[in-house]
Amino acid sequence: MTTLFRRAYPPAELPAGAYWWLPFCGPDVVVREDDGQAALLYGGMDVVAGLEFEPPVLLGSLDGVPCVSCQLSSTAELPTGWHAIGLRELYGKLDDALYEIAGYAAHLLLWQRTSRFCPVCASSTEPMQGDWGRRCSTCGHTRYPQLSPAILALVHDGDRVLLTHKPGWSARYSIIAGFVEPGESLEACVQREVEEEVGVAVANISYVGSQPWPFPDQLMIGYMAEYAGGMLEIDTAELDDAAWFHVDALPELPPPMSLSRRIIDAWAASRRRELLDGQSSFRA
Template sequence: MYRKPQVMQQCDKGYTMENTDSVGGYKRFERVYPPAAIPEGSVLWFPQQNNKLLVHVHDDKISLLEGDALLIASLPHQSPLYIGRLNGQPCLATIIDPDASLPEDWKAIGLRELYRRTTDIEYNIASYAAQLINWHRISRYCPVCSAPMEPVPGGWGRRCTRGDYSGYPPVIPAIIVLIHDGDRILMGHKPGWGDRYGLIAGFVEPGEMLEECVEREVKEETGIAVTDLVYVTSQPWPFPSQLMIGYMARYKEGTFQPTDDELDDIRWFTRDNLPELPPPSSLAYELITLWLKQQSVKEDAK
C-alpha cells in the first residue's frame, strides 16, 4: 500500500495559476440533469457535427451559437440534451446530421482548435457537451447482453432494459507529474518527438491511489524514485474522456533505466535551457509555467 509522503503541502498561494477562470469561472455553470424540461426561449447551443463543435464566425471571431429552437430547426438533428445553465442561460447539446449543409457564417471547429479562442468556461462546457454526446453514442446497447439501454432518471446514467448492467459517462483519470530537484526539472523524450521533451504521465490503474500511480509511472518509465508529492491542479482532457491530475514531485534516487519502450531519453533542464515545450493547452505546460514562476520568486527572494 501507498505510504503517505512526509511532506504534503498546499501549493503556495503566491503562485496561483493564470488560468483561474477555468476553476473560479466554472462555478457560474450550473449542471442540469434529465429529465429536466428544456426551457423555451433563447439558449446557448453546443451542436456537434462530425465530432466538431458548430460555432458562429464573424470577421475571424468565434462565438457560441445562441438562439431558440428555430436556430437548428432546419438542420436534421438528434433530440437536444439540456446540460446546464451558464449565468442562468440554458445550454443545449445536440448532434447535427454529418451531411447537413451549414449556414454560411457557421463553422465546425475541433475542441483542440477551439482552445483559447473562446473563454475557458465556454471551452469547458463545450468539452462537457462533447463527452455527454459521446456517452450517448457509446451507450445505446448493453455491453453485457446487447439489449437496448435506457436513461436512469436524475442523471446521465443509462441502464440495460433487461436489468443486468448500468453505466455512467466515463471519466478516465491519468496523472501527470513535474519532477524537480529544487533547481532543475526532469523531462522525458519519446522516439519521434524531435526536440520536444515532456513530463511523465500515465493512466491510473484499478485499485490504485493517485500518489501510488505517480510513483509507479515514474518508476516504470524512468527507473527513478520520487518523493514529496504535491497535488497542484487538474484538467479535463476530453479526447475522449480523460481527467488529467497534475502533481509536482521531488527527485529522490535512481538513474535512468528505460524499463519499457516509451522513453528513449530523460534529461535535467534548468529554467534557462528548457527544450521545446508541450502545447500551451496542456496541463504539462501549465505545470512547467508554474514551476518557472516559483523559480523566479525564489530568485527574487535571494
C-alpha cells in the same frame, strides 16, 4: 467576471427561450468564427431549424442561460458563417467557461453514442433519472459516463526539471503522464509511472490541480514530486528521450491549454523567484 455553470440531468427538458448552442459535426463543435475569434451560436430552436440532428441534450445553464448540445447529421450542410472546429483548435478562441462546457458536451455526446447497448447482454439501454447513467432494459446492468483518471507528474531537483519526449512529438517535451490503474491511489500512480517511465524514485508528492481532458474522456490530475534518487532509465516502449533541463534552458513545451504546461510554468516561475531572491540576498 465569475461565471456559474449549473448542471442539468435527465429528465430535465429544454426551457423556452434562447440557449447557447453546442452542435457537433462528428467530433467538431460548430461555432461562428470571425477574425480568429469564435462565438457560440445563440438562440432558440430556430437556430438548428432545417438541420438533421439527434435529440438535443440540456447540459445545464451558464449564468442562467441554458446550454444545449446536439449531434448533427454527418451530411449536414452548415449555414454560411458556421464552422466545425476541433476542440483543441478552439482553445483560446472562446471564453474559458464556454470552452469547458464545449468539452463537457463532447464527453456527453460520446457517452450518448457509445452507451446505447448493454455490455453484458447487448440489449438496448434506457436513460436513468437524475443522472447520465443508463440501465439495461433486460438484465438491469447500469453504466455511467466513463471518466479515465490520469496523473501528470513534474519531477524536480533544485533548478532542474525532468522532461520526457515521445516518438511523434515535434521538439516538444513534457512531464510524465499515465493512467491510474484499478486499485491504485493517485500518489501510488505518480510513483509507479515515474519509476516505470524513467526509472527514478520520487518523494514529497504534492497536488497541483486538475483538468477535464475530453480527448476523449480523461480527467488529468497534476502533481509535483521531488527527485529522490536513481539513474535515468527510459521505458523505450513509451518514450524516446528523457532528460533534466535547467529552469533557464527549457525546451519547447506543451501548448498553454494543457495542465502539464501550467504545472511546468508554475514550477519555473517559483524556481526563478527563488533564484532571484537568492541573488538579492547574496548582494545584500
